[in-house]
Amino acid sequence: MLSRKRRTWEVIIGFIIVIVFSLIYIYVLNVYDQENQVSSRVYSLKEGVNPNHIAIDVKLTEINPINGTIQARLQFTPKGNLLAADKVSLDKTLWLEVNADRGKAEFEFKRGDAMNPITVTYSLFGGNANYYPFDCHNSLLHFDMSTPVVKGVMPSEVEIEEGKVPLPEYEQIPITIDFDDSFGGYLLKVDEVDEEQIGYADLSISTSRSPTVISFACFVMLLKWLLAMTTVFMMLSVTVRGRRAELSMFTWMAALLFALPPLRNSMPDIPPIGSLPDFVAFFWAEGIVAISLICIAFTWLKRPPHKNKDKYELKELEERELEQKDEF
Secondary structure, eight states: OHHHHHHHHHHHHHHHHHHHHHHHHHHHHHHHHHHTOOOEEEEOOOSSOOSSOEEEEEEEEEEETTTTEEEEEEEEEEOGGGBOTTSSSBSSOEEEEEOOSBSOSEEEEOTTSOOOOEEEEEEOBSOOGGGTTSOEEEEEEEEEEEEEEBTTBOOOHHHHHHTSSOOOEEEEOOEEEEEEOOBTTEEEEEEEEOOOSTTEEEEEEEEEEOHHHHHHHHHHHHHHHHHHHHHHHHHHHHHTSOOOOOHHHHHHHHHHHHHHHHHHHTSTTOOSTTSHHIIIIIHHHHHHHHHHHHHHHHHHHHSOGGGSSOHHHHHHHHHHHHHHHHHO
């Protein structure tokens, strides 16, 4: 009867565990789905979309808080009279200026050529990567699109080079920015900086780690502490309670000592040594494991061979000897 009740309770507990695990599993998948939803927003409409404008699709390809840079791929789609008759090449020469951190900051798209995509590297500022995974950074993406004109007429490049026309002035070209705010491992908040002039666009981007990255980083730090505390309990069991120092203890602690650095580096996009997780968990865990290993080793060396056995094992041997004496 007791066994039947126990089995019933085991089934009930097992069923509850399965339900709780399923709910957590579904929640984790929903979080993943929300973080990876592709969403975009159009900026710089400026009193309605001019039919003659350049649509710029901005897709982030790299965020590097350690180097303080953010990389974006810009793809262009000319509209209206900016396109030539073939609907592929440009009918006007266009200039694009960006606030690039590295490489070119000015790009020329000549008349008769297609506007091929370009990659621009911008600066990240206002954050400290060593506060990983709670670091936040900002960036400003500036766009300035114009075309050279002389009294409202587009001069040819030959005329400009031969000096047949005066140096052109530049007329702003309306632009729209289609920004894709999805990037793995990061949360992006994008705001447009108010700009009155047509042809200019400034996007302010705030980047922070995604909840998945923060949760995983915190889990790894907690895991390091739990592993370190396990070695402390093993060390105390040997040094204080007199348990036998087994070879498997030395092997496990030595392996753990060299396994903690790869575990630390498994955290996504973690900075080099010296960041917040190192001071919160990694340095402490390495030190605790090393000290525990050394304590067990010295205890084993100091303890006489006959005392290097588990006290419970000695007690069992004594009981067996007593039983053998009683039999005789």
